[in-house]
Amino acid sequence: MKRGRIIKVSGPLVVAEGMDEANIYDVVKVGNKRLIGEIIEMRGDKASIQVYEETSGLGPGDPVVTTGEPLSVELGPGLIESMFDGIQRPLDAIAEKAGSFLTKGVEVLPLDREKKWHFVPKVKVGDEVKAGYIIGEVQETTVVNHKIMIPYGVEGKIKAIAEGDYTVEETVVEVETDKGIKNVTLMQKWPVRRGRPYAEKLNPISPLVTGQRIIDTFFPVAKGGSACVPGPFGSGKTVVQHQLAKWGDAEIVVYIGCGERGNEMTDVLNEFPELKDPKTGETLMKRTVLIANTSNMPVAAREASIYTGITIAEYFRDMGYSVALMADSTSRWAEALREMSGRLEEMPGDEGYPAYLGSRLADFYERAGKVICLGEDGREGALTAIGAVSPPGGDLSEPVTQSTLRIVKVFWGLDAQLAYRRHFPAINWLNSYSLYLEKIGSWMNENISEDWVELRTSAMTLLQEEANLQEIVRLVGIDALSEKDRLKLEVSKSIREDYLMQNAFHDIDTYASLDKQYKMLKLVLAFGEEANRALEAGVYLNKIIGMEEVRDKIARAKYISEDEISKIDDIREELTKAMDELIAEEGVTNA
Structure with a gap:
């Protein structure tokens, strides 16, 4: 082993000389307490090292020893149900050995x-x-x-x-x-910065079913796809990711808490062992790996945590499993990159982020995918990467959000105004998008119902028309609208409140199967069709809107349990019957 010595300490950055035999990305042991670090720059015999532990107490002259190996993770039995820090040290083992807080120099095998x-x-x-x-x-x-x-x-x-x-x-x-x-x-x-090999990358065509209506119906993500959830503070990014981890139909979940609040990771730790997995009946923890690098942990380890998590996810993908990776949040990871770049005195890019921010984000998200794995059986595995982005002040034009949007294919834009109005999930349907719509639409038409895409298009058209009509209402008032346009506002309101709004904390409403989503959307749109039929027959709009009993049943359809979803069809029949009665009454009155 080659020994060097420290000549400079700048926060998590340490510069050591006498390191001419070391290589970039080698793991080194720094100081007498043998802190873990990684070489990120070489200049002659001087190595710049990012240290993954607290560096207070280090000083010039302290020894640095290179291991000659890159930062790697151990892959084998024992990963599931474990909680690791950013460099794969098991937190429960650290707690047993050194107490509740991370102690410098504690050596624990993953x-x-x-x-x-x-x-x-x-x-x-x-x-x-x-x-x-x-x-x-x-x-x-x-x-x-x-x-x-x-x-x-x-x-x-x-x-x-x-x-x-x-x-x-x-x-x-x-x-x-x-x-x-x-x-x-x-x-x-396996070294964390190198993607694990596979035989062939496939075109992802089947959806990752999440049970969240606005996602599955309007902005689906494919198994093996990538998505981002940007939004301001308090708009529900973490709750959305928790819902995806809980209910997404992936077989393995890797959840990375990267620079987020400690209490959010505590929520995950407390919730997941208690949550029943709908597919297996066991607790969710039985198929989950947690990587926790909270905001009070060493900043340099945030940078490693993303790679540690995705390497573990690739390992399970190689077994032929469908894996969902949640990274919350990549903005904190980018801030760690910015801090290390500043300490290295590199030329800054936009808003101080390093010029290579975009390529590093691409390296991460491009490791997602649906693949044919190496091996004799040609098994298929999928890794879906979903990253939260926390733009300062909710400004989606900032560099991390924009660099992410250039790479991922699904954008779930969270809106603070929707969150303030208690509309959750607060995903804005007018600026979100999914580039998997065409492929997944074909899959839905084949597997759920042949008119799925048609229903989705009708609902989305109504929501877009509602936005235009609301502009007119703000300018000249609702009385300026025709009865047909006012009906569109009513149906759109029903789509928003009765379909898109979903309560993550309600036992039934927290998850909706694709069959239930289809029946619910068909019911809401059936109200619009039947109301139009009644309008054309001469029924006044006020009478249609005043059908309180049947409209209340439409609003409460979301609380019908999965094993009773045939009741939604009954409500649709009841709606048709009630509208027929209205039309008949109008006919008698006119006669």
Whole structure:
């Protein structure tokens, strides 16, 4: 190991000399307490190091030792249900060893070295294997079957394999390669800044069903897609991401709390073990990995936390799982980049962010995707990346939001005005978009109903017309509108309040299946069609609007449970019948 010495300390940035044998992105141990750091710049024999721990107490002359390896994560059984910091140190193990707060220099291994896992082989002696081949399985939790894969770069013939209980460091398989015997354990390592390889990238066409009506119906995200949730403080970014983590139909959830408030991560920790997974009946934690780098943790580790999280997500994707990654929030990650860039005295770009902000964001989001994994079975895996963005003052023209929008295909724009009016989720339907609409629309037409796209288009048209009509109302008053236009305002209001508004804290309304969403939207639009029919028959608008009983049932359809959604069809029939009666009354009156 090559030893250098510190010549400068500037917050989380340390400069050391005598590091001519080190490489960029090598992990180093800094000072007598062996703090973890990473080389981010080399000039001659001087290395600039970002330290992932508190640097108070370091001074010139203190030793720096390079490990010769890049920042890597340990991948193996024990990841699920765990909570790590930004550089994959398990927080519960740190708490046991050093108390409730992060202590400088505490060394804890990411995966438990003592726990034994039951390994069930899926190959036999003599089988040829390559990188990505599944050689066995470990039942990690009641819902996650952890598939043990041949590490990248290993190819050969199985020499020895046996079922049994092993720790993550014990050899489970011996592979005879051209370079001799290679021992394979339950655990493998992977550098966080390098995307894991795959056989082929596929076109994502199926939706990640979230149970959130405004997302699934109007702005869907594909499995293997990328999305961003920008919005000002208090508009509900974190609640939206919690909902996606809870209800999205991904098999594995990786949740990264990057620079957010500690109490929000506490909410996740308290909620997820109690939440019942609708698919398995187990708690949500049984398929979740948490990465917590809260706002009071060392700033440099925020930069690493995003890469740590997405590398773990790629690992589960390689097993053939559908993985959803939530990053809350990438703005805090970008602020960490800006701070380190400033300390390195690099030329600043827009608003002080480094000139490479856009390329770093692209590196992150482009690791999402639907792929054919390496291996013999051609299994498909998907990694969906959803990042929250916290623009200062809600200004969506700032660099992090704009750089993100150039990369992702779905934009859920949160609106402070909607949040103030208690409309949640506060996603603005007029400035949000999804570039997956065409592909997912075809999937919906095939799998849910052949008129799904038609219904969505009708509802979106009404909402856009409502915005134009509201301008006229503000200028000259509602009396200037025709009865048909006033009816459009009523139907649009029903779409907004009875369909788009969704209560995350209501047992039934928190989640709506695609079938329920279809029936609800058809019901709301049926009111508009039936009301138009009545208007043409000469019924006054006031009488139509005054149909309190049936309109109340339409408004309360969101609270009908999933196993009783046929009742929504009954309400539609009741609506048609009530409108027929109105038209008949009008006919008698006119006669």
